[in-house]
Amino acid sequence: MGLGKIKRELLRVLSKEVALGATCFAFVVLMLRLLCSDVVAVKSEVVDVLDFGAVGDGTVDSSEAFLKAWDLVCSREIENGVRIMLVPENQTFLLHPVTFNGPCKAKEIKFLIMGRIISPISPKTWEGLDQGKWLMFRGVSGLKIKGGGEINGRGWGWWNQSCRYHPHLEGCTSLAPTAMIFESCKTSSLSQVRLVNSSQTHTHVLISGTNDFIVDDVVITAPETSPNTDGIHISSASNIFIRNSIIGTGDDCVSIGDHTTNIHISHVRCGPGHGISIGSLGRAGNFVQVRNIRVNTVSFKGTTNGARIKTWQVGKGYVRGVTFENLFFDSVKNPIIIDQNYCNVRGACRELETGVKVRDVVYKNLQGTSSTEVAITLNCSRSVSCTGLLLQSVLLKSSVTGKNVSSTCINAHGAAIGVVQPAPCFQDFDH
Incomplete structure (x- = not known):
């Protein structure tokens, strides 16, 4: 039961205060006060990608909807609060190459991945685009990406044309998109998510002279035979913490x-x-x-x-x-x-x-x-x-x-x- 539902239920019980004993009534009042005081201390606003036209069927491109949701989250500030961009559970969202740009007005943004985000299968999707990236976060401070969901790069189309394993294949390529890139993201983190089958490196922390990035409690997996699928790559970065994680890939x-x-x-x-x-x-x-x-x-x-x-x-x-x-x-x-x-x-x-x-x-x-x-x-x-x-x-x-x-x-x-x-x-x- 969510926080809002709990509050509504407590209010419903309070409306029947005549039927309550004094002790039970006092307990309910105390709980409601605690919940309300918590909301005052830490304000938050949830922005659900479904409200911006995202379709969780795994076939419709939801990139534009995600960017619209991001623009709202990034452009508004809650005093002493947190902006939350929600990728809901039990949904699969297809995203084409996309960049979430900062800086943002919100001091802290939670990108809550409860569902599944998948990449296009065909490398042709990247024609005319930067083949080195899929999901990119640039110049965002206070970014917290977390949740029990999955980010799946579905990289086998790239693996099958890799020059590393198919040097004689006409049209083979050494390029492939990194699943997640963090560039100039200060005081940010990635936690609890599962990253699967990236076309190339799963996570690239490129902080470009800034610092303080935490990767915690993540699972990163790809077949042992998948080329260049490093779990986490770090460059031009300082004060990086990687902990409590399971990583098994082809690099x-x-x-x-x-x-x-x-x-x-x-x-x-x-x-x-x-x-x-x-x-x-x-x-x-x-x-x-x-x-x-x-x-x-x-x-x-x-x-x-x-x-x-x-x-x-x-x-x-x-x-x-x-x-x-x-x-x-x-x-x-x-x-x-x-x-x-x-x-x-x-x-x-x-x-x-x-x-x-x-x-x-x-x-x-x-x-x-x-x-x-x-x-x-x-x-x-x-x-x-x-x-x-x-x-x-x-x-x-x-x-x-x-x-x-x-x-x-x-x-x-x-x-x-x-x-x-x-x-x-x-x-x-x-x-």
């Missing part, structure tokens, strides 16, 4: 791009996918700046990688102040890996004297199993070494009974504390 569960700082990832279940990756970085020969990354209490099941840092030799700049702590690996191919020689085709990129400096990386309390012989790979540049690496309390075993695991290092400098298995292969410790 990185979380990928961290350039110009990022203060990224906190915790209590995440990752798999299938390519693990949690910092990078790839420096592909265009640019100056990389990534620092203060914390990955804590994450489990990896059947992933290609676990804790990964990958950079291109042509890049410059740095990755520093990274901590991977309390991680558990279940049959992971590369539980710990740094690759400063990243290349589209392994070994095909010639060795250069440039590189992104990787320093001050901590691996603490890591355990589990590797599905390959080499459980720790520190493939650092011969010209720009990895320094200040620390392995503390690391216990990795083979997922195959009777097999051993090993470490391999190139120009990696660091130290080990406590039990570390397999044995580290550092050069002499170098601060």
